[in-house]
Amino acid sequence: MSTTTQIVTRTLDVPGATLTYDIRHKEASTEPILVLIGFPMGAAGFATLSKHFTDRTVVTYDPRGSERSVKTDPTSQATPDDHADDVHRVIEAIGGGAG
DSSP states (O other): OOOOOOEEEEEEEETTEEEEEEEEOOTTOOSOBEEEOOSSOOGGGGHHHHTTOTTSOEEEEEOTTSTTOEESSTTSOOOHHHHHHHHHHHHHHTTSOBO
């Protein structure tokens, strides 16, 4: 049995941006999904840490304006409320239940 986790990358259109996020799915897990986030760090910054959670599905994402997540207007300022809404929308897109 392989211990390699397949990473699925998805995008999500939100007001003012297109967010990119990665899912490291653990099919047989009964543990809650873990969402690892940090700003301005994107998903790539969590690659090593994600490998330590072998018991659950792990989701990482690039906050708007960083790495692969692009803002509709690159000169616009993202607010804390924008970032909070983005995290909420990513959690909803993966089916909720993040822990």
